[in-house]
Amino acid sequence: MSEFFKALVSEWQDFWFLAGRAFANIFRSPHYWDDVALQMEAIGVGSLPIVILTGFFSGFVLAMQMSRALNTYGATGQVGPIVMITLVRELGPVLTALLVAGRNASGIASELGSMKVSEQIDAMRALGTDPIQKLVTPRLIATCVMLPQLTIVADFVGMVGGFAISYFSLRMTASQYWTPAYQILEFNDFVQGLLKPFIFAIVISLVGCFYGMKTSGGTQGVGRATTQAVVVASVWVFVLTAFITRIFVNL
Amino acid sequence: MSAGAERVAQAGTVLEFDRVDLSFDVKVLDQVSFRVEPGETRVILGAAGSGKSVLLKAAIGLLRVDAGRVVLMGQDITRLEEKDLVAVRANVGVLFQEGGLFDSLTVGDNVAYPLENQQVRGAVPAEEVQRRVTEALRFVELEQTMDQYPAELSGGMRRRVGIARAVVTEPPLVLYDSPTAGLDPITANTIMALIAKERDAKGAASIIVTHRYQDGQIMADFRYNSERGGLIPAAADPSSAPRTIFMVMREGRIVFEGDKASLEASRDAYVRNFVRR
Numbered sequence A: 001m002s003e004f005f006k007a008l009v010s011e012w013q014d015f016w017f018l019a020g021r022a023f024a025n026i027f028r029s030p031h032y033w034d035d036v037a038l039q040m041e042a043i044g045v046g047s048l049p050i051v052i053l054t055g056f057f058s059g060f061v062l063a064m065q066m067s068r069a070l071n072t073y074g075a076t077g078q079v080g081p082i083v084m085i086t087l088v089r090e091l092g093p094v095l096t097a098l099l100v101a102g103r104n105a106s107g108i109a110s111e112l113g114s115m116k117v118s119e120q121i122d123a124m125r126a127l128g129t130d131p132i133q134k135l136v137t138p139r140l141i142a143t144c145v146m147l148p149q150l151t152i153v154a155d156f157v158g159m160v161g162g163f164a165i166s167y168f169s170l171r172m173t174a175s176q177y178w179t180p181a182y183q184i185l186e187f188n189d190f191v192q193g194l195l196k197p198f199i200f201a202i203v204i205s206l207v208g209c210f211y212g213m214k215t216s217g218g219t220q221g222v223g224r225a226t227t228q229a230v231v232v233a234s235v236w237v238f239v240l241t242a243f244i245t246r247i248f249v250n251l
Numbered sequence B: 001m002s003a004g005a006e007r008v009a010q011a012g013t014v015l016e017f018d019r020v021d022l023s024f025d026v027k028v029l030d031q032v033s034f035r036v037e038p039g040e041t042r043v044i045l046g047a048a049g050s051g052k053s054v055l056l057k058a059a060i061g062l063l064r065v066d067a068g069r070v071v072l073m074g075q076d077i078t079r080l081e082e083k084d085l086v087a088v089r090a091n092v093g094v095l096f097q098e099g100g101l102f103d104s105l106t107v108g109d110n111v112a113y114p115l116e117n118q119q120v121r122g123a124v125p126a127e128e129v130q131r132r133v134t135e136a137l138r139f140v141e142l143e144q145t146m147d148q149y150p151a152e153l154s155g156g157m158r159r160r161v162g163i164a165r166a167v168v169t170e171p172p173l174v175l176y177d178s179p180t181a182g183l184d185p186i187t188a189n190t191i192m193a194l195i196a197k198e199r200d201a202k203g204a205a206s207i208i209v210t211h212r213y214q215d216g217q218i219m220a221d222f223r224y225n226s227e228r229g230g231l232i233p234a235a236a237d238p239s240s241a242p243r244t245i246f247m248v249m250r251e252g253r254i255v256f257e258g259d260k261a262s263l264e265a266s267r268d269a270y271v272r273n274f275v276r277r
């Protein structure tokens, strides 16, 4: 049992060490901008279709379910604001982060894991390249830039999904749906809606890199690292969203 | 002798381990001590998991030792910071057991990497890089693969590219981790001939980890003949006789150290496993 905790503490330390180095490298030469661009494309452009699909259907389903409940109070007109608040504050950031965790935390972990077991990371160090600078920092930057943008897309597409229900099934006009939805938004919601994806981005990229970089045990180890990265990143997304929401509710 | 090798010849010992301990969950290196002199060939034999790869990684500071001292190129690297290690490591070429070729780069870019990256020796001009990469690839007879990716090559060819990358800077010390593992005997002998050729052409010290006794035999008994190409028995050319020392590892300890004759004369049952008659 104490062995288990020792391992946990040492893993936790290693993670913060990696995180510290990755952040410090943002302000240190050399910068590998080519790698940043490459990662942005993999994370941003690559995830766009699935984010759009999921965003649309979450707004769609949300409006569908809400309209039934609201109907019992004769308040179906409130569907726009409710979908908006739920998407911007919680669902948009969390769903997008989970998708990106599934797609990219795993991708990062398996890519870095393969490099680790084929000793490419050792070779990098032997040849004078800092693997954190070359591999981790670009992925951190790229995810932090792309995830908030993906979240905005998901929020918007989700609103469109909600509008589809409101228009076709609730017979609302565009202004009946969109105007109150926009009016409900406060500054606080924007901050929360963009702070979350930013923090999730840090967690997803660093967790992916962490499990990738500490892969051992050949090809099997790469599979293990990939699974661990997705599970751990996803759990942290849930924990952190609850935590951040709690802070903002108290503000 | 290359410029690098000459520099070290003045500096004395190329690599020294002084009572080195290293452990992960269990002890992997246990009181390991040895010295490698310039131009020397050292063959490390030992069962899988006996700590051979760990020893090579500790030698260039990729792994930190828990106790003892590692001196590389006359510099104590035991507690050197990563950024200061870069300059010392530039004197060492490494062929990794798993290859370590960057699979996102072409063969040519892989071989150019040490020249472009190890700026400690001063920037190498672009046309000079190109010339030396071509030369290194010609050395391993793989010039034609310049624009291919490592994944497109066979296992033996990847090993040869790894050798080209390890020697392109003409380092005074080259580490070869299991250069013949997983290869057929013919390809394995080709690889060993290349390693002997590198040693005899450049006078670099070489450390070769292997489980094939023949590999050590080739290094001890043969020389590269630059006139005819190919290996000739060392006896036929006594003028060049670099030392070849064998070292046998068992569970992190060096259980034998000596030349080929004393290795073959050893009565130790474990050591005898690695000697074929």
Ligand SMILES: Nc1ncnc2c1ncn2[C@@H]1O[C@H](COP(=O)(O)OP(=O)(O)O)[C@@H](O)[C@H]1O
Residues within 6 Å of the ligand: A216, B024, B025, B028, B046, B047, B048, B049, B050, B051, B052, B053, B054, B055
């Ligand atoms: N990064 C590591 N983490 C934990 N254990 C390791 C690591 N690298 C090597 N080992 C262990 O150290 C021992 C020696 O490994 P190694 O030097 O690779 O053996 P070999 O002689 O076959 O090259 C093995 O038991 C191996 O499991």
Ligand SMILES: [Mg+2]
Residues within 6 Å of the ligand: B052, B053, B054, B097, B177, B178
């Ligand atoms: Mg090994």
